Amino acid sequence: MTVTTAVQGICAPEFENVRAEFERNFAERGEVGASVAVKRDGEFVVDLWGGDADAAGTRAWERDTLVNVYSTSKGMTALCAHLLVDRGELDLDAPVSRYWPEFAQAGKGDVPVRWLLSHRVGLLGPRERLTPEDVYDWEKTCAVLAATEPWWEPGTAQGYHAVSFGFLVGEVVRRVTGVSLGTFLRTEITEPLGADLYIGTPAAEHGRCAQLIVPEGGSLRSLYSELLADGPVRSLDAAPLAPLAIAMGHLPTGDVNSAACRSAEIPAANGNATARGLAEVYGALVDGKIVGAGTLAALREPQGRPGEPDVVLSATAPNGLPFSWGCGYMLNTGGYLGPNKGAFGHGGAGGSFAFADPENRLSYAYAMNKFGGGTTGGDPRNFALVEAVYAAAGPAGRTG
Template sequence: MTSTVLIGGSCDPRFGAVRANFERNFTHDNEVGAAVAVWVDGDLVVNLWGGYADAKRRRPWRENTLASIFSGSKGLTSTCLHLLADRGEIDLQAPVAQYWPEFAQAGKSDITVAMVLGHRSGVIAPRTRLHWSEVTDWDRVCDALAASEPWWKPGTAQGYHMVAFGFVLGEVVRRVTGRTIGQYLRTEIAEPMGIDVHIGLPASEHHRCAEMINKPHIRDVLANGGAPGHPTSLDEHPMAGLSAAMGFVPDDELGSNDITTWRIAEFPGTNAHVSALGLATFYNGLAQEKVLGREQLERVRVSQGAFDPDVVLGPRVADHGWGLGYMLNQRGVAGPNLRSFGHGGSGGSYGFVDLEHRIGYGYVMNYFDATKCNADPRTTALSDEVYRVLGAL
């Protein structure tokens, strides 16, 4: 436990309790390095960072330190799809195969883009597991997904598309625009708005990356849970869905063996790197309606299946619902507005937008808590204080 920690940045005096709780995360909740940023009604009211970016506590966390947000990447990826839809370049209710004809193989011709965004397509992994050394070949991965049958009848169940989400949607973006989703994010959103978010991080920026601490390896998580090897069906074992989706987490293997290649590669569902200010500014762009129009924003947060049991994660994690690509705050685990939306990342990071209160929020850290995602106490302690100041809590 750390007795004192140097906190950098700025905080509007009205939000002093956010700073106090941010400091408390270090002294009472094992925080090593972290940052939080909050925009309210177009004003940057909180921009704090502190602690260390490495396990040896030699490299101070800075304003521009980048953290991996794992599944928080899905919020960035989903926004790219919604931007294309808002511009009339794709129809989210159209089949994926309309844009990627090869995807229609093996009973997938009727799977829509919206089904993938809502984790209801059944395409959670290829039927044959790929080796981690193969996964930087984008075409190889997409060919495997295109050739494989869905794991359940599309549209009939919900199951978290842990990694396949990014490849399927990323290939749609590539077929429509001729650009990878990382390039599209950069040229259409990040660079025009000066936002420090990345899918596919240039090697020149790797020196800014925080070292993830206490992160378990996927193979160990599966082994400890008694999961089988790559299953042949969801009926094979109670953890078959999780084993299939997590077994197709080649970026975890790649990151363990070649961190540089992993950071450079594009895994649009799982390996975005962002600063807290970048993540908050990204969601502020939604709050200010600078990225998507209001009509599209309302479509984003239409519930897809409410709290249906998740055949990959199981019902025990249903503390949120799914919109079209985002976690919906339907049970109020991330503030009082049940209509806010965003995405958490395994380990504890979280970013969200609240359209009613015009909040853009981002929290990132490097001490990994494998039991938390969008309702990590470290981040809810901060966002709750924002709402308290606004009189909403």
């Protein structure tokens, strides 16, 4: 017997198949609670939500339910840097040490800001474990990273900086602006837009947060604990998944649903958002409300060599990644962001995803609380929704 989940919200008539696929996620794909939003030509054509905000089914998912979107947060973190670029306050080709002098330690004096955004600096994480309390201490974590010797010669390879990305980019933003990444995001981007999205979620908003239903152990780090059990990994060749273990290894080991984790600023991995909030921000990018056309073009320029592997993610994707890296964003190499190769965005562990499609004047976001697929957009729940969006919208922009 199929259990029907009540789906609420609005959906333009031509996008009714998106509603159908969203309902199918609950009926056939194991969805617990989720939201999906699409903005086109400056208007929301899809804004749907449904299901439960907790595993026990005691709280309904509401229009304003927030949820941890893991690495989908990276797109918002990168946007803070690009807003500073657009204002002439940050130069992507200047050395990081111009803004953050302590970063010059361990041979990193000439590393440009651009390499932080494109996962090329080789600072997957520190060479010693950090405790959850350490990771919640912004200044301590950044000091440790500044003193760390890169895992490879900066600029010579790309490898997903799963957690350190947010501290590295965020500290540059903090040095330029004098405020934290989460504060800058809120005051300069999300509040002016009315977008419901936080990095460093205020305690007053915790009651709106859905329970993230994660793998046993309460943290992504538990997935790699066997590689870290014997102490710090000293070499990228120490084990088949060693690069991934290093990149993920300093995620907090505690409950990701705790007040401490929600309140902390871990800009690569703990943004809490609604799908509508994410689509609002990406929609503002499409509409030119945040940065100019030159900055928009530059942030989605490929940063790696054609076909260059990602030394971290290749451990789990031996046949290649379905995207390439721009400056802080996943580019649509594999078509997971629809037919337009010019689309860009970011996904999060568990299955959340959000992107902008400037040529089609469209933005999209999906957020959920049941941990499923990885960061690439290939989670069946998300992929079905994206396909339904473009079946309705049609590719009006470049597709090659």
